[in-house]
Amino acid sequence: MIPEIPTASAAYRDSLTTIGSAGDMPDRPFSDAMAEVARNLAASLAEGEQQASDTIAGRGDMRSLVEALSQAELALETAVAVRDRVVEAYQEILRMPV
Numbered sequence: 835m836i837p838e839i840p841t842a843s844a845a846y847r848d849s850l851t852t853i854g855s856a857g858d859m860p861d862r863p864f865s866d867a868m869a870e871v872a873r874n875l876a877a878s879l880a881e882g883e884q885q886a887s888d889t890i891a892g893r894g895d896m897r898s899l900v901e902a903l904s905q906a907e908l909a910l911e912t913a914v915a916v917r918d919r920v921v922e923a924y925q926e927i928l929r930m931p932v
Contacts, residue, residue: 871916875909882906 885902888894 871913875913878906878909 882902882905885894885899889896889899
């Protein structure tokens with residue numbers, strides 16, 4: 835199921851206030867922010883696994899399973915995209931003349 839526009843926009847707004855924008859850097863170190871993102875990713879993947887187990891055991895419904903797996907997939911795709919950008923930035927730094 836595709837999330838409704840108000841739900842998606844609210845999630846995006848909440849993520850901006852959690853992470854901060856370029857003009858409004860949070861007071862915590864970057865490593866702490868990345869650790870929180872990793873914890874959220876792990877929680878999303880665990881929720882997808884739990885919903886799958888519940889559905890297979892007959893305790894869950896298909897709608898919850900699809901929603902949980904969609905959220906896990908989105909979280910994983912986001913993590914991969916961020917990782918790719920970090921690697922790209924690192925490679926760009928290595929190519930800089932000294």
